[in-house]
Amino acid sequence: MNAAALLPTQTLLLAEIGRQEIDGEPLGPGAMARALGLDDSNTSRALKRFAADGWITRDPLALTRTGRALLDAAAPVILPHSRIVPSEHNPRRMTLTEGSPELAELGALADSLADEGQRQSILVRPVADGFYEIVAGERRWRAMALLAMEDRFPDDGPVKAEVRPMTEEQAMIAALTENMARKSMNPMDEGEGLLSIYAPRVTAAPDGEKRRVQAETVETLARATGQSVRFVQQRIRLARDLIGSAKDSVRSGQLNVTLATELASFAANEQSHALGQILAYADGWRTIEDIRARKNACDAMRRAPEQLPAARSAEAEAAAPDPETPVMDRNFSAGPASNGGKAAAPNREIPPETSAQPGQEPGIPGSAPGADGAGNGVSGNWRRDTEAASVTDRQVLHEVARAVTAGAIRISIDADPLARSVAAELLARIEACAEDGAVTIATGGNRAILKGAE
Known part of the structure; x- marks a missing residue:
């Protein structure tokens, strides 16, 4: 049988059988007829013919490959507007408020439907109790409702629809x-x-x-x-x-x-x-x-504290700044140096004009052996005592320097909220490990100074 020759009731019956197969809720002929608004005896006879023609199986009730192919190729049917419901999963949002562009477009579509009729079917899937959920074509369905409100379409007028059983996905x-x-x-x-x-x-x-x-x-x-x-x-x-x-x-x-x-x-x-x-x-x-x-620098700032010990001594705790003091306003220093008993070397200031060393990326400290001869390049905004700082401190401060130089983080009083949120965590952790006195961080203006303990 040619699928185009399927009667509308046959199409609806096949679609309902497909739905019951998907949902796992088989209905008897009588319940199926009532859900679809069909005659009980006619529905029972139709199911027998479907089984005899090889379109369905009766136990369990399901579509055969032939029946599914017929349904997939079936011509559209006419459904009452009231038996069609919109889907909760429509991916296109519509804001149908007075003056919205979507409402204006819907009005234009309604005018087109009034003048030319419904030229293209909507796609629906059968759901419980004889209703059909829209898969595609909700704007056309809503445009018909708009026409009905203006008395240009019957309240429960006919809608041309292709009916296909589908899972929700x-x-x-x-x-x-x-x-x-x-x-x-x-x-x-x-x-x-x-x-x-x-x-x-x-x-x-x-x-x-x-x-x-x-x-x-x-x-x-x-x-x-x-x-x-x-x-x-x-x-x-x-x-x-x-x-x-x-x-x-x-x-x-x-x-x-x-x-x-x-x-x-x-x-x-x-x-x-x-x-x-x-x-x-x-x-x-x-x-x-x-x-x-900005993102890469923020990530570097977050990784740096992971290299630091979380605990600090009682002396360092006592020397900690008032917690009410904003993080950006603090000076972090504590205790005697722990670099093998060697006194801290004097501070050295690298002027802003410092050029990149051979093989070093300009403006990115530490990208190659640089100004301090130990692979710890520095930018013009930094002072560093490389001899006094421990290896761990060097790694951490190197990450700080990279972030500041990249422009993503400014450790300063006027730092913006994003800089403040990321820098605060880092500075608090550096404070916790600064009890060896090798590092002091002072902040102010637009400068961040890293220096050896006095």
Whole structure:
């Protein structure tokens, strides 16, 4: 039998059998007839014919390969508008408030439907109790409701629909694919749609299988939507990692996707300040390279304290500054030197004009053997007593110097909130290990001074 020759009731019956097979909720002929608004005896006879023709099996009730192929190729059917319901998983957000662009576009679509009729079917899947959930075409369905409110369409008028049994995940993928292929979607809608499919799969995977499931899911979504794996990964990252205000900025068009993707790499408690700097087009926050440099320096600042001991002596505790003193205003020093009993060497100041040594990257201290002859290059804003500082201290202070020189962190009174939040943790840890007296950090103005103990 040609699928196009299927009667509408046959299409609906086959679709309902497919739904029951997916949901695992088989109904008898009578219950099925009542759900679809059909006659009991006619429904029973139809099921017998379907089984005789090889379209279904009766025990268990399921579609055969032939029946599924017929249904997939079946012509659209006419459904009452009231039997169709929107999906909770529609990836495209619509703000249908007075004066919104979405409402204006819906009005234009309604006018087109009134003039030309419904030229394209919507796609629905059967759900419980004889209702059909929209997979694709919700704007057309809502436009018909708008016409009904204006008495230009029957209150429960006919809707042309293709009916396909699908699992919830299949419906979500189909809806996302359809929407991304049609009118341009907001990047955040794309990301949240992809994440709604990706996250449940990964969460349900056993611990040892998560990486494989992550990769397979991204590849599946890339194939389904016709996008690259990188595109899918970036959109998921936006939806998963951006804070709410950053997502809103992407939705409104204030923040472009490229910079938003870089912003998503920052910790949540840093994103608010970083977002403000990007939107203000602040110096040092204008390009991908700028933002990456800030992020890399912040990461270096976080790694540095991990090299330091967490505890300090009672003497150091007693000498600690008043906790009410802002971190950026503190001077950190304590105790006698512990460098084998050798007295601390005098301070040396390197002028700002200091040029890079051979093989050293300009402006990045310690990238090669440099000014102090020990691989501890210094920038113009730093004093260092390299003989008095321990190896561990050198490593830590080297990371601090890199971060400050890169421009991501200013250890100073006027440091911005992002700098303050990252530097505070680092300085507190350096204070905790400064009991050997080898290092003092003094802050003020726009300078940060690292020097040996007096």
